[in-house]
Structure formats: structure tokens, C-alpha cells
Amino acid sequence: MGITIDDMSVFCKRKGFVYPNSEVYGGMSGFFDYGPLGVELKNSIKAEWWKTHVTQRDDIVGIDGSIITNPKVWVASGHVESFTDVMLKCSKCGNSVRADHLVEEKLKIHAEGLSPQKLHELIEKNKIKCEKCKSEFDKPKNFNMMFSTTVGPSSDEKSVSYLRPETAQLMFANFKLVQENARMKLPFGIAQVGKAFRNEISPRDFLFRCREFEQMEIEYFVNPEKGEDCPYVEEFSAYELNVLSEPMQEKKEKPKKMAVNEIIAKKIMLPWHAYWLAFEQKWFEGLGADKEKFRVRQHMKDERSHYATDTWDLEYSFPFGWKELQGISNRGDFDLKQHIKVSGKDLSYYDEGSKKKVIPNVVAEPSLGVERSFLVFMFNAYEDDKKRGNIVLKLHPKLAPVKVAVFPLLSNKDELVKKAREVYDSLKKCYQCAYDTSGSIGRRYARNDEIGTLLGCTIDFDSLKDESVTLRDRDSTKQIRVKIEDLKCVVGKLIKGEKFESLGKLI
Numbered sequence: 001m002g003i004t005i006d007d008m009s010v011f012c013k014r015k016g017f018v019y020p021n022s023e024v025y026g027g028m029s030g031f032f033d034y035g036p037l038g039v040e041l042k043n044s045i046k047a048e049w050w051k052t053h054v055t056q057r058d059d060i061v062g063i064d065g066s067i068i069t070n071p072k073v074w075v076a077s078g079h080v081e082s083f084t085d086v087m088l089k090c091s092k093c094g095n096s097v098r099a100d101h102l103v104e105e106k107l108k109i110h111a112e113g114l115s116p117q118k119l120h121e122l123i124e125k126n127k128i129k130c131e132k133c134k135s136e137f138d139k140p141k142n143f144n145m146m147f148s149t150t151v152g153p154s155s156d157e158k159s160v161s162y163l164r165p166e167t168a169q170l171m172f173a174n175f176k177l178v179q180e181n182a183r184m185k186l187p188f189g190i191a192q193v194g195k196a197f198r199n200e201i202s203p204r205d206f207l208f209r210c211r212e213f214e215q216m217e218i219e220y221f222v223n224p225e226k227g228e229d230c231p232y233v234e235e236f237s238a239y240e241l242n243v244l245s246e247p248m249q250e251k252k253e254k255p256k257k258m259a260v261n262e263i264i265a266k267k268i269m270l271p272w273h274a275y276w277l278a279f280e281q282k283w284f285e286g287l288g289a290d291k292e293k294f295r296v297r298q299h300m301k302d303e304r305s306h307y308a309t310d311t312w313d314l315e316y317s318f319p320f321g322w323k324e325l326q327g328i329s330n331r332g333d334f335d336l337k338q339h340i341k342v343s344g345k346d347l348s349y350y351d352e353g354s355k356k357k358v359i360p361n362v363v364a365e366p367s368l369g370v371e372r373s374f375l376v377f378m379f380n381a382y383e384d385d386k387k388r389g390n391i392v393l394k395l396h397p398k399l400a401p402v403k404v405a406v407f408p409l410l411s412n413k414d415e416l417v418k419k420a421r422e423v424y425d426s427l428k429k430c431y432q433c434a435y436d437t438s439g440s441i442g443r444r445y446a447r448n449d450e451i452g453t454l455l456g457c458t459i460d461f462d463s464l465k466d467e468s469v470t471l472r473d474r475d476s477t478k479q480i481r482v483k484i485e486d487l488k489c490v491v492g493k494l495i496k497g498e499k500f501e502s503l504g505k506l507i
């Protein structure tokens with residue numbers, strides 16, 4: 001049995017990963033602050049994402065758009081009109097809840113994306129009442145989830161704008177500039193990592209549903225006439241996904257493991273969709289997440305967003321159930337067409353092959369929350385090691401917030417302290433390191449196991465003679481002896497994934 005989401009939030013606070021926002025003032029629901037370790041982990045997640053999705057690819061370039069934009073962007077995208085959740089308000093005590101979540105909880109069905117009418121029917125039919133006072137709810141209402149603000153000194157209606165509810169739109173609005181500047185040819189993508197804001201009616205499950213969050217997102221554009229050609233899908237043909245399609249959900253079937261080539265041959269999804277789902281799952285796997293805890297689920301017709309023709313969610317089995325990590329939508333040409341219409345500007349693409357102007361299709365939109373990834377990696381890493389008598393946070397070497405903790409064996413021996421300081425000062429130029437002198441070595445190991453520190457590096461009396469240190473591996477507790485001059489190189493190799501035992505003599 002693993003830990004619950006509430007246990008995880010307590011652990012994260014205790015160890016300095018994540019705090020409730022402005023806790024000294026009682027906090028604020030749906031907002032969180034990252035502590036010294038949390039910010040390191042979060043930065044590593046974003047850096048790893050950028051590396052695999054942008055730096056290492058020829059077909060994707062990045063932007064960093066502004067959080068507040070011309071409000072016409074949100075008119076064009078449809079957010080002003082329809083970026084809504086359905087809210088239920090208790091007629092007696094005023095308690096407000098998200099209708100779809102309440103229906104999901106009570107009826108154990110998927111309800112996200114259902115219309116107010118449909119939700120109302122379900123609530124009436126099943127006699128769902130306010131959980132606080134058992135009274136009836138008023139009729140469900142649409143509630144726009146964008147945070148609005150005013151820009152400039154006057155606060156009239158004309159100065160209203162919004163904090164962006166997604167990072168996607170500026171990748172459309174800047175499509176033409178980016179394509180021309182970076183001389184991109186279809187198919188290609190634009191990537192962005194940044195904050196987004198949604199005024200959730202009832203934020204919950206710790207970092208899972210926040211009001212301020214961060215997205216790592218790609219809009220991937222293809223020529224509408226070549227929408228099915230995915231030149232990269234071959235590399236994943238044997239890669240397995242745990243598939244739960246719309247028909248399978250209708251028939252109440254269990255998810256089924258299928259290789260990407262089988263998924264495509266059976267026309268369960270288009271090649272681009274299968275490719276991106278596999279690519280995204282593999283990204284998690286490459287950073288240590290357990291493949292068995294993932295599945296891909298197709299949206300039912302009535303839960304799809306207003307723009308999407310097909311959507312598949314990459315889901316993860318959290319302690320509070322299967323939940324969406326990212327939705328990969330086929331948005332077609334909806335967004336570019338809308339921006340062309342509302343701005344009056346030409347955002348089309350000139351295809352040199354066919355000598356024709358086309359409006360590219362967004363065939364996939366891998367959009368991943370940093371916070372949700374953070375939770376996946378934390379749940380995946382958390383292990384209560386009964387034998388050791390402490391938690392071991394087995395984060396992937398690339399994600400570990402501290403790579404090496406340096407300890408002088410005894411903190412009251414000047415010569416050991418001096419040497420340990422030297423080693424620490426040199427290592428910290430390359431890696432996140434910690435220097436720890438308090439308590440027994442065993443206590444220092446345990447403290448570092450709990451925060452996921454990859455390696456313990458102890459300077460003992462032999463170190464003064466042989467210029468070597470003892471390195472201890474967090475996951476196995478095995479130890480090797482390494483020359484101080486080789487230390488940087490050895491740590492680098494471990495982070496890249498080389499086996500601990502292969503890098504020195506076991507002691």
C-alpha cells in the first residue's frame with residue numbers, strides 16, 4: 001500500500017518540497033509555494049522536458065509568451081464564450097461545487113465536459129443533494145474559469161484582460177512569425193513552458209488541481225493534406241500502450257496492452273496520436289516512472305473540448321484513482337482559422353511542394369502539467385524502507401534535487417572538515433550538492449535518503465592519505481571508493497545512467 005495524496009502533501013511540506021501558499025496567513029486554496037527542494041525538482045522536470053521536446057529535435061522550436069495578452073486572443077479562441085465549468089450552488093448554505101466532479105464521485109461515471117442540462121438531469125434523477133446540509137442545489141450555472149484583471153490606470157470594461165488559462169494560444173497567434181523566423185517546414189511544432197491560471201471552483205488533491213499551475217505544451221502542425229503521415233512513428237512501432245478506447249469504455253471493458261503498430265493497423269487512433277502518446281509515456285519512463293501505472297484513454301464524445309475532433313488522455317494511476325496527466329487533442333485548424341478570422345491577418349502556410357497556401361492542422365497538442373508530473377515522480381519515488389527505518393525517495397538521478405551530500409566522517413576533526421569542504425566546494429560548481437556535518441553518519445544518510453539525495457560522499461582519515469572518498473548509493477546502499485580527482489566524472493556518469501558498481505571498487 002502506498003501513501004495517500006494527503007500524506008504526500010504532509011511529506012512535501014515537512015521536507016521542503018511544497019508548502020501551502022502564504023501559510024502564515026492561513027494559505028489560499030489552489031495555490032502552492034515550492035520550497036528549496038521542490039524548486040530544484042520542478043526546474044529539473046522542466047529542463048528534461050525541454051531537452052527531449054525541443055533541444056534534441058529538429059522539428060520543434062520554443063517560444064515564451066506573455067501571461068497577459070490582448071483579450072481578443074481569448075475571444076478568438078472561444079475562452080471568453082465557453083471556457084466554463086458547471087457550478088452547483090446549494091440553495092440553503094451556499095456551498096459551491098463543480099457539478100461534474102460531484103456527479104463523478106456519486107455515480108462513478110466520467111462526467112467532465114458534460115453540458116449543464118445533462119448534469120442537471122443526472123443530479124435530479126439520482127437525487128444528489130448538498131453534502132454539507134443535505135439541501136437541494138439551485139439549477140447548475142456556467143462559470144467562466146478565466147481570472148480577469150484590468151490593465152492600465154483606468155479600470156473600465158475596455159481595460160479588462162485575462163491571465164492566460166493555457167499556454168497554447170500564443171503559439172497560434174505567433175504561428176506565422178515563428179514559422180518564418182525559424183524557417184520551419186511542415187510538419188513542425190512550437191513548444192512553450194509557462195504559468196497558466198484557472199479559477200477552479202473546488203481545487204483539490206494537493207497539486208493535482210491548482211488555480212495557478214505550469215504547463216509544458218506543444219502545438220504540432222501538419223499539412224492538412226498529409227495529416228496521416230507521421231515520419232517518426234516507426235521508432236515506436238513495438239512500443240506498448242495500455243489502451244482504453246471509446247468503444248471499450250462503452251462495453252465496460254478493461255484496458256488492453258497493444259503495440260503502436262497494432263493500434264494504427266486497427267485504426268484505433270491516427271499515427272500522430274499514437275506517436276505522441278508513446279513519446280510522452282516514454283518520457284516519463286525514461287525518468288524512472290513505472291510504465292505499468294499508465295494508460296491511454298479516449299475521450300467519450302460528450303467530454304471532448306469545443307475544438308477537438310479526437311482526444312486521448314495519458315492517464316496515471318494515482319492513489320486517488322486514474323487521472324489525466326495530459327490530454328492529446330486533435331484540434332484540426334480551429335485555432336488558426338479563428339485567429340485569421342478575428343485578427344484579419346493571413347496566418348496561412350505556403351507549401352512549396354504543391355505551390356498552395358494551406359492552413360495547417362494541429363494534429364496533436366501534447367500538453368502536460370508540471371505539477372502533475374511532479375506528483376507522478378514523487379509517488380513513484382516514495383518508498384518506506386522498513387529495513388532501513390526511513391523513507392527512501394528514489395528519484396531518477398536526473399531529477400534528484402541534491403546529487404551529492406558531502407560529509408566529513410567526524411565534524412570535530414579540523415583536517416577532515418577542511419578536506420570535506422574542499423571536495424564540496426569543487427563539486428558544487430558542477431552539481432547540486434549539500435554539505436552536512438550534524439549527527440552520526442547513519443543519521444546523515446537517512447536524512448538524505450528521505451529527500452532523494454543520489455550519493456553520500458564521506459571523507460574519512462584514509463582520504464587524507466589516499467586522496468579518495470567513499471561514495472554511497474542511495475538505492476542500494478552499496479559503497480565504492482573513488483579518487484577525489486575522478487569524482488566529478490563519476491557523478492556525471494551516474495547521472496547519465498551508468499551502473500554504480502561499474503564505477504569503482506565495491507567496499
Ligand SMILES: [Zn+2]
Nearest residue numbers: 090093130133
Ligand atoms: Zn448546503
